[in-house]
Amino acid sequence: xxxxxxxxxxxxxxxxxxxxxIRILDIEAQTxxxxxxxxxxLTKDWENLPPNWSGGDPCGSQWDGISCTNSRITEIxxxxxxxxxxxxxxxxxxxxxxxxxxxxxxxxTGPLPPSIGQLKALTNLILxxxxxxxxxxxSVGSLEQxxxxxxxENKFTGEIPASIGNLKHLYWLDLADNQLTGGVPVSNGSTxxxxxxxKTKHFHFGMNRxxxxxxxxxxxxxxxxxxxxxxxxxxxxxxxxxxxxVSTLEAVRFDRNSLSGDLPATIGNLTNVNELxxxxxxxxxxxxxxxxxxxxxxxxxxxxxFDAAEVPQWISSLQSLTTLMIDGAKLEGPLPEEIFxxxxxxxxxxxxxxxxxxxxxxxxxxxxxxxxxxxxxxxxAATVAPQHNFTLTLVDNPFCSGDGEQFVYCKSxxxxxxxxxxxxxxxxxxxxxxxxxxxxxxxxYPFTGTLRFRAPSSFGNTDYFNALHKNLLDTLGKYRLxxxxxxxxxxxxxxxxxxxxxxxVFPLGQDYFNRTGIISLAFVFSNQTYKxxxxxxxxxxAADIYTHFDGKSGNNSHTGIIVGAAVGASVxxxxxxxxxxxxxxxxxxxxxxxxxxxxxVSWDAHGAGGDVPxxxxxxxxxxxELQKCTHNFSEANNIGSGGYGKVYKxxxxxxxxIAIKRSQQGSMQGSREFKNEVELLSRVHHKNLVKLIGxxxxxxxxxxxxxxxxxGTLMESLSGKSGIQMDWIRRLMVTLGSARGLQYLHxxxxxxxxxxxxxxxxxxxxxxxTAKVADFGLSKLFGDTDQKGYVTTQVKGTMGYLDxxxxxxxxxxxxxDIFSFGVVMLEMVTARQPIQxxxxxxxxxxxxxxxxKDLYNLHRVMDPLLLTHTTTLVGLEKFVDLAxxxxxxxxxxxxxxGEVVKEIENIVKLAGMNPNAESAPSSQTYDGVSGGxxxxxxxxxxxxxxxxxxxxxxxx
Ligand SMILES: *[C@@H]1O[C@H](CO)[C@@H](O)[C@H](O)[C@H]1NC(C)=O
Ligand SMILES: *[C@@H]1O[C@H](CO)[C@@H](O)[C@H](O)[C@H]1NC(C)=O
Ligand SMILES: *[C@@H]1O[C@H](CO)[C@@H](O)[C@H](O)[C@H]1NC(C)=O
Ligand SMILES: *[C@@H]1O[C@H](CO)[C@@H](O)[C@H](O)[C@H]1NC(C)=O
Numbered sequence: 001x002x003x004x005x006x007x008x009x010x011x012x013x014x015x016x017x018x019x020x021x022i023r024i025l026d027i028e029a030q031t032x033x034x035x036x037x038x039x040x041x042l043t044k045d046w047e048n049l050p051p052n053w054s055g056g057d058p059c060g061s062q063w064d065g066i067s068c069t070n071s072r073i074t075e076i077x078x079x080x081x082x083x084x085x086x087x088x089x090x091x092x093x094x095x096x097x098x099x100x101x102x103x104x105x106x107x108x109t110g111p112l113p114p115s116i117g118q119l120k121a122l123t124n125l126i127l128x129x130x131x132x133x134x135x136x137x138x139s140v141g142s143l144e145q146x147x148x149x150x151x152x153e154n155k156f157t158g159e160i161p162a163s164i165g166n167l168k169h170l171y172w173l174d175l176a177d178n179q180l181t182g183g184v185p186v187s188n189g190s191t192x193x194x195x196x197x198x199k200t201k202h203f204h205f206g207m208n209r210x211x212x213x214x215x216x217x218x219x220x221x222x223x224x225x226x227x228x229x230x231x232x233x234x235x236x237x238x239x240x241x242x243x244x245x246v247s248t249l250e251a252v253r254f255d256r257n258s259l260s261g262d263l264p265a266t267i268g269n270l271t272n273v274n275e276l277x278x279x280x281x282x283x284x285x286x287x288x289x290x291x292x293x294x295x296x297x298x299x300x301x302x303x304x305x306f307d308a309a310e311v312p313q314w315i316s317s318l319q320s321l322t323t324l325m326i327d328g329a330k331l332e333g334p335l336p337e338e339i340f341x342x343x344x345x346x347x348x349x350x351x352x353x354x355x356x357x358x359x360x361x362x363x364x365x366x367x368x369x370x371x372x373x374x375x376x377x378x379x380x381a382a383t384v385a386p387q388h389n390f391t392l393t394l395v396d397n398p399f400c401s402g403d404g405e406q407f408v409y410c411k412s413x414x415x416x417x418x419x420x421x422x423x424x425x426x427x428x429x430x431x432x433x434x435x436x437x438x439x440x441x442x443x444x445y446p447f448t449g450t451l452r453f454r455a456p457s458s459f460g461n462t463d464y465f466n467a468l469h470k471n472l473l474d475t476l477g478k479y480r481l482x483x484x485x486x487x488x489x490x491x492x493x494x495x496x497x498x499x500x501x502x503x504x505v506f507p508l509g510q511d512y513f514n515r516t517g518i519i520s521l522a523f524v525f526s527n528q529t530y531k532x533x534x535x536x537x538x539x540x541x542a543a544d545i546y547t548h549f550d551g552k553s554g555n556n557s558h559t560g561i562i563v564g565a566a567v568g569a570s571v572x573x574x575x576x577x578x579x580x581x582x583x584x585x586x587x588x589x590x591x592x593x594x595x596x597x598x599x600x601v602s603w604d605a606h607g608a609g610g611d612v613p614x615x616x617x618x619x620x621x622x623x624x625e626l627q628k629c630t631h632n633f634s635e636a637n638n639i640g641s642g643g644y645g646k647v648y649k650x651x652x653x654x655x656x657x658i659a660i661k662r663s664q665q666g667s668m669q670g671s672r673e674f675k676n677e678v679e680l681l682s683r684v685h686h687k688n689l690v691k692l693i694g695x696x697x698x699x700x701x702x703x704x705x706x707x708x709x710x711x712g713t714l715m716e717s718l719s720g721k722s723g724i725q726m727d728w729i730r731r732l733m734v735t736l737g738s739a740r741g742l743q744y745l746h747x748x749x750x751x752x753x754x755x756x757x758x759x760x761x762x763x764x765x766x767x768x769x770t771a772k773v774a775d776f777g778l779s780k781l782f783g784d785t786d787q788k789g790y791v792t793t794q795v796k797g798t799m800g801y802l803d804x805x806x807x808x809x810x811x812x813x814x815x816x817d818i819f820s821f822g823v824v825m826l827e828m829v830t831a832r833q834p835i836q837x838x839x840x841x842x843x844x845x846x847x848x849x850x851x852x853k854d855l856y857n858l859h860r861v862m863d864p865l866l867l868t869h870t871t872t873l874v875g876l877e878k879f880v881d882l883a884x885x886x887x888x889x890x891x892x893x894x895x896x897x898g899e900v901v902k903e904i905e906n907i908v909k910l911a912g913m914n915p916n917a918e919s920a921p922s923s924q925t926y927d928g929v930s931g932g933x934x935x936x937x938x939x940x941x942x943x944x945x946x947x948x949x950x951x952x953x954x955x956x
Contacts, residue, residue: 030060035073038093039066046085047107050078050515064515072096074121079103079522080447080543081515086110087132092118103128103150103526104449104543111135112151117142124148128174128526129542132156136175141166141192148527152176152204152540160185160205165192172528173197174204176229176454176540183212184230198222204538206231206253206454207496213237214254221245227538229454231277232256232496239278244269251455251537255279255300255497268292275455275537277497279303279325287329291317298457300497302327302349311335311355321345322368322457328352335374340365346461349373358383359394370460382409413656413693419683420465420490421750427814430751434548435511436504437751440485444511445548446504447521450491455537456499460490467533468501475530476505482517484508499536512551618682619694623701626650626660633662649708657708658693662701674702684749688741690764690774706774710767714738714824715760718831718863728866728873730769731828732911735879736904737771738763742821743897745776746814754812758820759801759834760827800834800841805891815891821900822886829880831863842887845880856880875907882907 039058043049050064059068067075074096084107091100092115100122102108109131116125117139123146133155140149141163149167152174159182160175167173173194184205186193194203195217203225210233219225219242228246231253239259243252244266252270255277262285263278270276271292279302286307290296291314299321308330315324316338324339327349334357339348345366356378369390379397382404392409394400400410408414424439431443438444458464469488476483484506491500505521507513513521524530525541532539629650630637640647645664651657674697681692681704696703714734716722726734745753755762755776764772797806801823803816823834826841834841850857856877859867866873882903888894895903905915 030071031058031068031073032071032096035071035094035096038090039073039076041090042088042094043085046083048082048084050081065519067099069096075099077101077519077523078105079126079526080518080546081105082545082547083108087113087116089113089115091116095119096121098122098145099124099126101126101523101526102130104130104522104545106131106545109133112137112140114139116140119143121145123169124527126150126526127154128540129153134158136161136180138163140164143167144169146170148172150174150526152178153542154178156180158182160194160210162187162191162193165194165196167197168199170197170200172202173200174202174540175208176204177207180205180208180210182210184210184214184218186215186217194218195220195223198224200224201226202538203228203230204454204540205229205233208233210235214240214259216240216242219243219246221247224248226250227455229253229538230257231454235259237261239264239267239283241266243267246270247272249273251275253277253455253497255281257281259283260305261285263288265289271295274298274320275457276300277455279327279497287312287326289314293318295320297322297344298455299323300325301329304329306330308332308354311339311350315339316342319343322461323347323459325349326353331355332378333357335359335379337362340369340372342366344368346458347371347373350377351375352377354378356380359399361385368461382407384409419492420460420462420488422465422469422487422489424487424750427746427752436506438485438504438506439487440506442484442506442511444484444506445513445546445551446487446506447513447518447543447546448502448504449525449541449543451488451501451503451532451539451541453499453501453532453536453539455497456493457537459493459499464533464536465490465501468536471533472503472530476521476524479520479524479529481521481524482508482513483521503541510551512548513546515549518546518549618678618692621694621696621698621703621705623696623698623703626662626696626701626703626705629653629658630660656693657710659690659706659708661704661706663703678704680751680753684745684753684776686741686744686748688737688771688773689744689776690772709764709772709774711765711769713761714763714765714771715827715833717765718760718827720865724765724769725865728876729911729913731866732875732879732904732908732913733917734763734765734769734771735825735828736901736908736915738773738824739821739897739901739904741771741773741776742817743901745773746817746897752814754814755817755820756812757797757801758817758824759798760824761798763824803891804889813891814897815894818886818891818894818897818900819888821897822883822894825879825883825886829858829863829866829876829883830861831865832861846884849880851877874911878903878907878910 036058052061053063055061058066058073059071065076065078066073073094075098077099079101080103083102083105086109091113095118097119098121101124103126106129111134112132114137116137122143125143125146126148128150131154135158136151136156138161141161146167147169148171150172153176156175156178158180160180162185164173165185165187184194186195201224204227206229210230212235214230214235214237219240223246225246226248228249229251235254235257236259238261239254241264244264247270249270250272252273252275256279259281260283263283265288268288268290269292272295273293274295275298276293276296277298277300279300281304283304283306286309287301290299296318297320299318302325306329310333311331313336316336319342321342322344323346325347328351331350331353332355335350335355337360340361341364343366346368347370349371351373352375354377355374358381359374359379360383363385371390372392374397375393376396379394379399382394382399384392391414393414394404394409395412404410422439424441426441429437431437434445435443436446438446465488469486472486476486486506487504489502491502493499507517522543525543627633629652630648633648637648637650638646639649639659645662648660648662649657650660678695685691690709691707692704693707694705696705711717711724712722717724717726742755742758745755753776755773757775762773762775764774766772797820801820803819806812806816823841826845827834830841830845832841844861845858848858848861855873858880882900886894886900908915
């Protein structure tokens with residue numbers, strides 16, 4: 001064989017090898033080549049593609065978010081990947097595509113390409129919560145198989161394409177929360193319109209800028225709509241009476257438009273409607289009879305221009321109502337008492353009307369009632385059951401400027417209860433790095449976002465929230481998603497009328513979700529696979545960006561750009577330039593993130609009008625306001641001082657007394673910590689805790705403003721300084737109150753709070769001698785913990801009350817508070833300070849004690865006042881037993897606060913008192929008040945709290 005022969009042979013070998021290679025590639029290339037090419041072209045400029053897209057082939061290598069059938073790409077689901085890029089016309093070549101879900105990728109921007117209309121197999125087009133803009137192309141009307149169209153929460157402009165009317169199979173149409181303008185298109189013989197969508201169940205058009213009148217033709221009796229949401233637009237003219245033809249309707253919102261004219265009477269034909277919201281329009285005429293709408297649970301007709309009329313009698317016949325809102329509707333005459341007997345009723349709001357006469361609520365009112373708001377009416381008298389769980393507001397009625405003035409109903413800052421947060425099965429702790437503590441007690445990176453309920457018929461009802469929570473868990477379990485637990489937090493109703501509920505979904509088995517986990521989880525919500533209970537009606541889920549795929553904390557490294565092997569010098573140079581740009585960009589982002597995390601940056605600039613975070617009840621004070629109400633922090637107004645700074649008394653312009661805790665230079669915390677603290681304290685509401693009214697973060701001040709508690713500290717009362725005589729019953733009630741306050745902090749606050757400085761000086765007494773625990777939550781929540789259930793901190797606290805275990809180990813648990821509380825209980829018995837004349841109260845009591853004798857033989861160490869008093873000391877032995885359990889050396893042997901409360905309740909009952917009475921008995925039952933401390937106008941209102949139904953009426 002010559003040279004040529006070898007060369008030929010070599011060539012053959014190469015050819016054979018090449019052939020083998022092609023065969024191998026062919027086997028691997030399971031994806032249709034056109035689909036592969038289209039996908040590559042579509043995504044070549046996208047950032048943050050899943051890392052496994054870097055090799056092999058879309059179907060064969062099971063790229064994240066790609067599903068195939070017969071080598072064709074049929075599904076692309078890449079929700080919540082933080083993708084960045086544009087959707088180009090290349091999408092059209094993926095002609096077998098059935099599902100496209102790119103939701104929650106805010107950085108996917110630009111227009112929707114008209115060629116998208118070529119996807120003849122597409123059934124689900126879901127681009128919820130992206131950054132798309134421009135007009136919605138008419139070609140969406142060519143997607144003949146489309147069942148589910150969700151383009152909501154983008155920046156689309158222009159009109160609703162009439163061609164959508166051609167989508168015969170369409171079930172879900174959601175264009176809400178864009179910037180759409182123009183009218184609602186209806187067919188006219190030659191052009192299609194939305195009236196042709198007889199299979200569609202959902203019209204979601206809220207939060208756009210739609211204008212013009214609502215065409216009567218839009219609704220007809222062939223339709224099967226269940227949700228029609230046109231809220232928050234600029235629609236004018238009448239509400240067409242044809243709406244009454246769509247008998248399948250369940251949720252109807254036309255609120256927050258400029259509708260005028262009379263409400264059509266046919267609306268009363270909609271007997272399946274659960275939620276009807278027509279508020280904030282200019283509707284006129286009479287309110288039509290809606291008594292046939294027996295499934296109605298939410299009715300909101302507020303702020304219209306209806307004719308002046310009495311409160312319609314038929315309202316009381318709506319037996320499914322949970323929420324009734326008719327503010328500003330010229331209602332007059334008396335309010336029929338029967339309304340409150342509707343069995344599930346939770347909220348009644350009829351502010352700004354001319355309702356007059358006597359407000360009455362009988363004994364059969366709904367036990368679900370949470371709020372009756374009748375501000376600014378003409379009510380002159382009120383009769384209310386004394387023990388009830390709802391909040392009643394009669395502010396700005398003649399009643400409140402007359403005899404009613406002192407009643408709680410006339411106070412504008414009533415506590416309306418705390419917001420729902422899902423319960424945890426253990427004490428909540430904070431987690432290292434950016435992890436979050438799950439309800440199942442693990443630290444992990446949850447998938448988070450906000451459920452926005454678009455027509456909620458119940459706000460803030462715990463039972464409903466618990467049902468929602470269970471329903472969510474069941475659904476996620478049913479779809480076998482890798483979910484360990486779910487936490488919900490009620491954020492309340494926003495100005496658009498949506499109920500926002502924050503949701504955290506925690507991963508199962510590991511502490512993060514991988515990409516497939518997030519994709520399938522997000523799809524359950526973007527595709528509305530999850531259906532909530534009827535109570536909450538239609539919803540939309542807005543997911544937050546998830547950056548913890550692969551279990552890393554912090555930002556996604558913007559991977560997905562594959563760098564070839566041959567990196568020439570010029571490429572290297574380019575890369576360096578890129579890296580520089582990237583670093584700069586990151587720096588900018590970090591700065592922006594800092595600003596976002598620190599609302600006080602803008603507060604400083606804008607004062608009270610600035611970017612105030614969600615605070616429950618607490619308000620912002622300017623430094624000038626505080627200066628004014630304390631006479632420039634005069635010494636005369638100084639009522640105390642401590643490590644934190646000084647405390648001042650002040651009076652607000654409306655007459656409310658406040659206590660101002662002003663931190664001194666040097667003891668200030670970072671603004672972030674201060675913000676956290678304010679947010680935390682503003683969420684804590686309990687009648688045995690001193691209430692935060694507001695704060696000041698202005699001119700370098702960090703100041704907390706609390707309600708003023710007039711009767712001073714427990715220590716002052718026990719020492720006789722305050723002139724309040726503390727008999728045994730009073731001591732029991734004060735102990736019970738403070739225990740309940742602490743129990744709330746430990747077991748119900750979220751996150752739970754260890755007080756760290758329980759002492760008789762931090763228990764205040766109000767005008768009814770209700771105990772109020774003060775100074776909780778200052779500076780230290782459950783700080784940096786590990787999994788063992790304690791916080792390692794510098795020992796803080798007051799000598800004598802300090803838990804020896806905490807002192808020795810530096811490990812703080814809620815049991816440290818129990819110890820201090822035990823010491824306070826011993827103070828109650830002895831009226832001695834914990835360490836007095838070098839003697840330690842715990843040892844003194846133990847040494848004096850003899851369980852076989854009367855009063856445990858404690859006469860020598862007991863407060864002589866107790867012994868001289870006529871009342872017998874029922875339960876004293878049990879009380880001392882409990883106190884000594886609390887001061888056990890080892891934390892694990894001490895009871896929990898819940899157990900302490902129970903035991904004190906038992907003792908209170910033994911002593912013949914009702915543990916649920918509002919406060920310590922007043923001077924009429926137990927004499928012993930001396931001095932001027934009871935000068936408060938409602939201190940002596942014992943009738944109000946202890947007798948049966950009492951008329952709170954003006955003499956008529
Ligand atoms: C609908 O309401 C109107 C006006 O109240 C009434 O005249 C009509 O008979 C009702 N139609 C049906 C189908 O109930
Ligand atoms: C309540 O208002 C109605 C209608 O304005 C009026 O006729 C009636 O006299 C008022 N009743 C009382 C007790 O003032
Ligand atoms: C108030 O609520 C509690 C707990 O939910 C309940 O036990 C009690 O019966 C309620 N009281 C009234 C008067 O409805
Ligand atoms: C992603 O997580 C799921 C569930 O936790 C697991 O079954 C799957 O194997 C993971 N996928 C990868 C590529 O790690």
